[in-house]
Amino acid sequence: MNQPLVPSNQELGAGGFIFLGVEDVAMKKYEPQTIEPKWQKAWQRQDVYKTDDDKNKPKFYALEMFPYPSGEGLHMGHVRNYSIGDVVARFKRMKGFRVLHPMGADAFGLPAENAAIQRGVNPREWTLNNMKRIREEQARLGISYDWDRYVGTCEPDYYRFSQWLFLLFYERGLAYRKQAAVNWCPNCSTVLANEQVEDGRCWRCDAEVEKKELEQWFLKITDYADKLLEGLDRLPKWPEKVKAMQRNWIGKSKGAEITFTIPELGDEKVSVFTTRPDTLYGVTYMVLAPEHPLVPQLIQGKPNEETIRRFVKTMQNESELARTGSDVEKVGYDTGAVAKHPLTGEDVPIWVANYVLMDYGTGAVMGVPAHDERDFAFARKYDLPIRRVIFPFGTYDPDEKLEAAYTSEGVLDHSGPFNGLSNKEAMRKIPEHLQEKGLGGPTVSYRLRDWLFSRQRYWGCPIPIVYCDSCGVVPVPKEELPVMLPEDVVFDGKRNPLTTSETFVHTTCPSCGGKARRETDTMDTFIDSSWYFLRYTDPHNEEIPFAADKANEWMPVDYYIGGIEHAVLHLLYSRFVTKVLHDAGMVNADEPFTHYFPQGMVLKDGSKMSKSKGNVVSPMEIIERYGADTARMFILFAAPPDRELDWSDSGVEGSYRFLNRVWRMVQQHAGLFSNRPQAKPEDEAAKALYRQLHQTIKKVSDDIGERYQFNTAISAVMELVNAIYAYPEEADRGTLAEAVEKTVLMLAPFAPHMTEELWSQIGGEGSVHAQAWPMFDEKALVQDEVEMVVQINGKVRDKLVVPVSADKDAIEKLAMEQDRIQHFLDGKTIRKVIVVPKKLVNIVAN
Structure with a gap:
């Protein structure tokens, strides 16, 4: 941008100006309430943040998770999220990248429907009003979005293509309908995916979840289980804890499938999956999930039929946590039926119990109490046999009774032809033996289940x-x-x-x-956030969701910021959808996000902000009082961005004072820029400031662009501002002017409004945000001299400046020659001199 970026005459306001002489600007106060709207209008009018299409520049796709447009508007977590993304986007533009930095609204969802019921309004009206409000609040924060790419997922021009993608999944055999026991939230009156049930409760309203049989649509995410696992190994810029959460959710387990038969049902086959096939000869009972389809047949006509039926009904309404938690009592009933052990032919009693779930494995498990802690407790409670088949290596008693489950490695006994094998060998050989006999074999099981996609509500994308x-x-x-x-x-x-x-x-x-x-079910709203980042690359396409060339130009997202609470739900679904679209030839990327950065939560008085706790701080109130730049500075300075941040009113005021200090600093030295002198860092003060300036440029560049540690970047600028204030009047003015100018440039990503105003005051052309990021001088980083303290018996008595290259003898000689040191040593005997290069000299004397 070659022309100065200036507000129109109508936008200048009472204190507005383009550039004034030093006498005028010296009287001007820092007034964010005037400055911020003025520059926001100028940016909007001149379309400053429209995505650059210069293909000669490297691309950078910066993205924050888009908000749900609730009636409460933005909260401080949003401010932190958007401020982090905006700093990176602005920095990358100044570093010469063409940046895609879009925003939208995740606009479908149950809260809008509930609001419609409570308020008697249409969810669309309620949602669009909230979207408008949030956009206005985002604009007031000064976030550098390309608003021309805005998408609202509730708009027909977006959900048309969510439907288009559903049909693609259907055509590829990845969407299907079946009767299933589903998670039902009675409060929301809708189905929840497994991932949306947290500790047995609805992730949205915290109501206890029930089980219900319904005809539902599913997406075959299980077909991509291995690809989803393998892809995690190619994401070095994802936090390990997030990758671990996804691996655990997918839950790949290697083991064996073992087939038992039930004689009274005509040798009906029942398969179990186990990761411990080496313990097969230790099976003394089998347990079925209460929901297992064979249970009604097995209990029919048995003495405890009615008792078990009541138990089954109760279990269907119990949450997973209520049935499987480590502190939950294991409850079971003997069906009176038996299964045949596949290798010994023994009768194995069949039980039903609360701790076995139909959703995991096959809904049936083999009970090996001697070698599983849960099975041991269950067997002790119900007086079931405990048969040990693995013993420690070396001498052992084959008839020794156990007081607890033996879960260590060892050697097999009481295991037929496998006696004498190590249990590790048996884990391979027993499945092979089962496979030869047609009774099972090696297999892999996954915890992951297909994505339950249907929702019984209005405010979502119609299927x-x-x-x-x-x-x-x-x-x-x-x-x-x-x-x-x-x-x-x-x-x-x-x-x-x-x-x-x-x-x-x-x-x-x-x-x-x-x-x-x-079809009257609508889609799970997680589909909307599973491809929105692709729509941003081509938001106005009316024929297809996005053109491949546009998507390939920008994907994958280079830096994605959002809460860690989305580590399983949103991120897993987004990865799955991207991989399907990759396989369909629609996009080259098979992972959506190169770098995922989960920002820490904002707390107040040690607790998460919430209305019920009365500890909510409104971003708009902070902006009204202190300005958006202060809100941004505080939220970025108060803690490392990936850590929890405890809100502090005094911290906000401190950030405001710092911005005022920068403002006064520029006002004080604005006259230098009307006839700016050339920097000549030759005197000692100029050399020191020049060195600190370039050290700061290097640190801030690394902290923003490599380490993403914005608090330490701001701290470094604060130290530089202190050095500018301490700079002597008689020292080189050109070096001072350079330090002032580059301080403004380094603060631009953090405080965009104030720095835009200051840039115009010192005669800068165009927008400060269109300037090149400062380069540091490598030579300036090299120190010729270093200050060292001189101690006598551990007490600091003097300081001296020595050449960096000075050896210990030279440093000792210089220290001993100092007048103050000679004074303190008068009449004392020197016992020892300790020199720590670049730090201190300690003289031991008595």
Whole structure:
């Protein structure tokens, strides 16, 4: 930008100006309430942050997780998230990158529907009003978004392509419908994915989750389990704890599948998965999940049939945590049926118990109490046999009774042809033996289950499927998208509102033209955030979700910022969708985010901010009082960005004082820039300031661009400002001018409004944010001299400046020649002189 960036005459305001002489600016106070709106309007009018399309520059895609447009507006966690992303985006532009920095709204979701029920308004109206408010608040923070790329996921031009992508999944065999026991939130009246159940409760409203049988749509994320695991190894810029969370959720386990048979059901087969096939000969019972489809047949006509039926019903409404927690009592019932052990032919009693879940493995487990702590406790409680088959290496008693489960390595006994093998050998040989006999074999199991995709609510993306009596399940043709949300719905909180719209439900079959009904479930809103980063690359495409060349130009995202609470849900789904689109040839990247940075939570008085605790601090109140630049400076300076930050009113005031100090510093020296002298760092003071300036440039550059530690970058600038204030009047003015100018440039990403104003005051052309980032002088970093303290018996008595290259003898000689040191040593005997180069000299004397 060659022309000065200036506000229009109408926007200058009472204290506005482009450039004034030193006498005028010396009287001007720092007034963020005047400065900030003035420059925000100028940036908007001149489209300063429109994405640069110069292909000769390297690309950088900076992205913060987009917000849900709730009625509360932005909170301090948002301010921290957006400020981090904005600093990086502004820094990269100044470093010569073309930057994509977009924003939008994750606008579908249950809270809007609940608000519609409570307030008697349409969710769309409520959501769009909130989106408008949040955009205004983001603009007031001075975030450098390319607003032309804004997307709202509730808008038809976006959810049309969410539907388009669903059809792509359907065509590729990755979307299917089946009857399933699902997680049901009675408070939200909707289904939850496994990932949305936290400690047995709804992730959104904290209500206890129940189990319910429903016909549901699923996406086959399990088909991508191995790719999702393998991809984590290629993400070195992701936190290890986040990758560990995803690995644990996918839960890949190597082991064996073992087939038992049930004689009374005509040798019906029941498979179990175990990671310990070496303990197979120690099986003394089997446990089925209460929901296992064979349970009703096994208990029919048995003495405790009614007791078990009541137990099964109770378990169906119990949360996973309530059934499997480490402190939960294990409860079970004997069905009276038996299974045949695949290798010994023994009868193995079949139980049902609370701790076995149908969602994991096969819904059946083999009980090996001698070698599993949970099984041991269960067997002790119900007086079931405990058979030991693994013993310590060396001498052992094969008939020794156990007082606790033996879970260490050892040698097999009581295990038929496998006696004498180490248990590690047996873990390989027993599955091979089972495979030869057709009774199972080596296999891999996953904790991950397919993505439960259906939601029984209105405010979400309609699933583009119709049901025809003649044709069955029929996808809506892509050219007929979007399937629009209807307006004639009833929000009474008692049912899915979509089922109340006659105009929506009743339609014609796209295949035969006959009568049909629409799918009334909507998509899980996590689909919206699983591809929005791709839409940003081509937000106005009316034909397809995004053009491959546009996506390939920007993807993957280089720096993605958001809370760690999304480590499993959002990030896993985003990775899955990206991999599917990669396999479909739509984008080259198979991972969406190169660098994921989870910012720490903002606390108040040691607790998470919440209305119920009365400890919420409003970002807008801080902006009204101190300005957006102060809010940004505090939130970036108060703690490392990945750590928790405890809110401090005094800390905010400290940041405000610092900005005022910078303001006064520039006012004081603004006259230097009307006829700026050349820097000549020849005197000692100029040399020291020049060195500190370039040390600061290097540190701030590294802290922002490599380490992402913004608090230490700000601290370094603060020290430089102190040095400028202490700079002598008689020292080189050119060096001072350079230090002042580059301080403004280094603060630009942190305090964009104030630095824009200061840049205009010192005669800078264009926007401060369009300037090149300062380069540091390598030679200036090399110190010729160093200051050392001189101690006598551990007490500091003097200081001296010595050449960096001076050896110990030369340093000792200089120290002993100092007048103050000779004075303190008068009449004393020197016993020893200790020299620590570049630090201190300690003279031991008595």
